Amino acid sequence: MIKQRKLYTAFVILLVMILSGCSCKSLTKSDPLPSWSEGIAKTHIIEFVQTVTDKSSPDYIQPAERIATFDNDGTLWTERPVYFQLLFAIYRVKQLAPQHPDWQTTQPFKAALEGDMQTLATSGEKGLLQLIMATHAGMTTDEFAVIVNDWLATARHPRFNRPYNELVYQPMLELLTYLRTNDFKTFIVSGGGIEFMRPWTQEAYGIPPEQVIGSSIKTKLEMRDGIPVLVRLPEINFIDDKADKPVGINQYIGRRPIAAFGNSDGDLQMLQWTAAGDGKRFMMLVHHTDAQREYAYDRDSHIGKLDIALDAAEKNGWMVVDMQLDWKVIYPAN
Amino acid sequence: MIKQRKLYTAFVILLVMILSGCSCKSLTKSDPLPSWSEGIAKTHIIEFVQTVTDKSSPDYIQPAERIATFDNDGTLWTERPVYFQLLFAIYRVKQLAPQHPDWQTTQPFKAALEGDMQTLATSGEKGLLQLIMATHAGMTTDEFAVIVNDWLATARHPRFNRPYNELVYQPMLELLTYLRTNDFKTFIVSGGGIEFMRPWTQEAYGIPPEQVIGSSIKTKLEMRDGIPVLVRLPEINFIDDKADKPVGINQYIGRRPIAAFGNSDGDLQMLQWTAAGDGKRFMMLVHHTDAQREYAYDRDSHIGKLDIALDAAEKNGWMVVDMQLDWKVIYPAN
Numbered sequence: 001m002i003k004q005r006k007l008y009t010a011f012v013i014l015l016v017m018i019l020s021g022c023s024c025k026s027l028t029k030s031d032p033l034p035s036w037s038e039g040i041a042k043t044h045i046i047e048f049v050q051t052v053t054d055k056s057s058p059d060y061i062q063p064a065e066r067i068a069t070f071d072n073d074g075t076l077w078t079e080r081p082v083y084f085q086l087l088f089a090i091y092r093v094k095q096l097a098p099q100h101p102d103w104q105t106t107q108p109f110k111a112a113l114e115g116d117m118q119t120l121a122t123s124g125e126k127g128l129l130q131l132i133m134a135t136h137a138g139m140t141t142d143e144f145a146v147i148v149n150d151w152l153a154t155a156r157h158p159r160f161n162r163p164y165n166e167l168v169y170q171p172m173l174e175l176l177t178y179l180r181t182n183d184f185k186t187f188i189v190s191g192g193g194i195e196f197m198r199p200w201t202q203e204a205y206g207i208p209p210e211q212v213i214g215s216s217i218k219t220k221l222e223m224r225d226g227i228p229v230l231v232r233l234p235e236i237n238f239i240d241d242k243a244d245k246p247v248g249i250n251q252y253i254g255r256r257p258i259a260a261f262g263n264s265d266g267d268l269q270m271l272q273w274t275a276a277g278d279g280k281r282f283m284m285l286v287h288h289t290d291a292q293r294e295y296a297y298d299r300d301s302h303i304g305k306l307d308i309a310l311d312a313a314e315k316n317g318w319m320v321v322d323m324q325l326d327w328k329v330i331y332p333a334n
Numbered sequence: 335m336i337k338q339r340k341l342y343t344a345f346v347i348l349l350v351m352i353l354s355g356c357s358c359k360s361l362t363k364s365d366p367l368p369s370w371s372e373g374i375a376k377t378h379i380i381e382f383v384q385t386v387t388d389k390s391s392p393d394y395i396q397p398a399e400r401i402a403t404f405d406n407d408g409t410l411w412t413e414r415p416v417y418f419q420l421l422f423a424i425y426r427v428k429q430l431a432p433q434h435p436d437w438q439t440t441q442p443f444k445a446a447l448e449g450d451m452q453t454l455a456t457s458g459e460k461g462l463l464q465l466i467m468a469t470h471a472g473m474t475t476d477e478f479a480v481i482v483n484d485w486l487a488t489a490r491h492p493r494f495n496r497p498y499n500e501l502v503y504q505p506m507l508e509l510l511t512y513l514r515t516n517d518f519k520t521f522i523v524s525g526g527g528i529e530f531m532r533p534w535t536q537e538a539y540g541i542p543p544e545q546v547i548g549s550s551i552k553t554k555l556e557m558r559d560g561i562p563v564l565v566r567l568p569e570i571n572f573i574d575d576k577a578d579k580p581v582g583i584n585q586y587i588g589r590r591p592i593a594a595f596g597n598s599d600g601d602l603q604m605l606q607w608t609a610a611g612d613g614k615r616f617m618m619l620v621h622h623t624d625a626q627r628e629y630a631y632d633r634d635s636h637i638g639k640l641d642i643a644l645d646a647a648e649k650n651g652w653m654v655v656d657m658q659l660d661w662k663v664i665y666p667a668n
Binding site for chain 2: 064067141185194195198202208209210211212216219220221227228230237243244246247250251252253254255269272273276
């Protein structure tokens with residue numbers, strides 16, 4: 001009888017817990033950011049999330065308005081020795097070279113074929129665009145997604161010898177999950193190609209294609225044997241960088257983020273745009289300070305230059321994460 | 335003792351129901367589409383939803399892939415006597431006329447000021463664009479949202495004498511809710527202006543700004559007294575119509591819908607694009623057949639012309655909804 005009563009009481013407690021929406025998560029009170037060192041960055045992130053989700057707080061923000069935007073290169077995954085998309089373009093140049101004998105003697109293709117990164121770097125934005133147009137256009141959108149996935153499955157990072165989509169930052173993965181657990185909608189807002197990212201962001205970050213904003217080339221609907229396909233054209237549609245990041249955010253999301261995360265001057269305007277909204281806001285920069293475990297660079301870097309935005313962060317009180325100090329680990333375990 | 339046992343049993347049953355995800359909805363088995371007449375349209379919609387959400391069905395589709403796209407004008411709300419956005423543009427012309435004395439003698443502005451819809455209609459797409467550029471650009475994005483809301487709050491439909499955002503179709507509202515209840519993500523894919531729709535789609539349709547795709551003009555980030563604003567420019571960015579509807583879907587959503595809803599030839603390619611995907615699909619056209627309760631028009635109409643798409647629907651077995659027969663009511667109760 002007593003045993004039965006205890007069982008009964010246990011059931012009632014369990015029932016009350018379920019009905020009151022009490023989940024296992026809140027029971028264990030586990031650390032939502034285990035890869036973050038105890039310190040000001042972790043504390044401020046948690047304080048921000050607790051404040052805007054606390055209905056009794058004057059800074060409470062409705063779930064629908066909890067929009068968080070993340071730069072990708074250097075913020076969610078590594079961007080060194082060069083942007084991974086450039087390495088993908090080089091891979092594509094090599095793949096397509098047999099059909100383009102002139103590339104053996106024409107820049108920037110010659111440099112790409114020879115792996116001459118120095119020359120490639122000096123070809124600047126114009127050279128980069130030439131590479132992108134020659135390697136990212138001419139196929140259907142479905143075909144391009146297959147090409148990206150094939151590359152990810154075979155290519156390895158020269159230093160870490162891991163697939164590129166494994167070189168994502170474990171602390172940022174935890175941050176993404178933590179935000180989503182608190183009803184944030186997480187978006188990528190990257191200068192990288194939108195269709196270069198979409199095939200793998202769900203698996204890598206838990207971010208679905210419709211929440212990925214990036215640079216794009218134009219596409220065109222064509223009927224092939226009565227079947228509609230979208231063909232990728234060698235023509236710029238949108239460059240999602242710097243002052244155009246707020247443009248992209250407005251175009252795709254149509255509302256202002258309450259939190260924004262970047263790592264370079266290319267993210268400055270996204271953070272300014274986020275900061276200029278009403279109510280509680282959170283702006284953060286990842287500072288690459290860890291040459292041993294990843295890379296160390298900022299004001300003088302060609303890739304991921306962090307100069308004006310670093311000054312702006314200090315002036316405006318935005319959070320600057322010191323990778324070396326604030327992150328216990330960089331990448332997920334193998 | 336027996337009483338206690340019964341209580342205990344009831345608790346266990348309740349607990350099992352909760353744990354197995356049995357919700358009140360499925361208990362009551364209420365009609366999800368009460369404004370739809372019993373008939374082939376309603377039956378097919380429900381069959382489609384039940385099939386793709388049934389884990390034991392070979393046609394089961396993961397929630398993440400349950401993307402449904404809806405045209406707006408003539409599919410979710412009325413588009414007669416003319417597109418409501420044109421009426422908004424005319425309202426804006428009258429509002430701005432004092433600053434543009436030349437409009438008194440220049441077309442299409444003269445016709446707009448005089449309410450001469452005949453002349454406006456003959457000014458064609460070029461005239462319409464002129465009106466849009468003159469009335470939809472020059473302000474910030476925030477200012478434009480206020481202007482749209484002000485218009486909705488004061489303007490009334492000439493025939494129904496109701497605010498335009500009340501002239502939404504009750505059966506389609508039920509369909510949107512029914513799909514979302516079944517873990518569909520509902521998007522608008524409209525030729526109408528994206529920033530003309532976003533201020534009111536959440537309230538009218540339960541569709542948030544980030545799930546609204548439409549035509550757009552370009553915007554530019556400017557700093558005004560140290561505060562970043564997005565200024566609307568008199569320059570076309572994207573026309574989300576006909577063959578560019580799949581382009582817009584790919585650009586914004588990045589995956590193919592499994593269900594698409596339209597009402598005119600402008601939606602043909604969206605339905606073709608949806609139909610061409612793998613797995614179970616649902617394509618539907620709203621046929622305006624009800625002159626008494628709304629309007630009746632199709633093949634010969636200037637607005638919402640339904641001709642090629644109607645033939646395609648017959649050929650491909652897409653659902654054609656007869657407003658007069660299939661819908662018990664048109665608009666929500668006052």
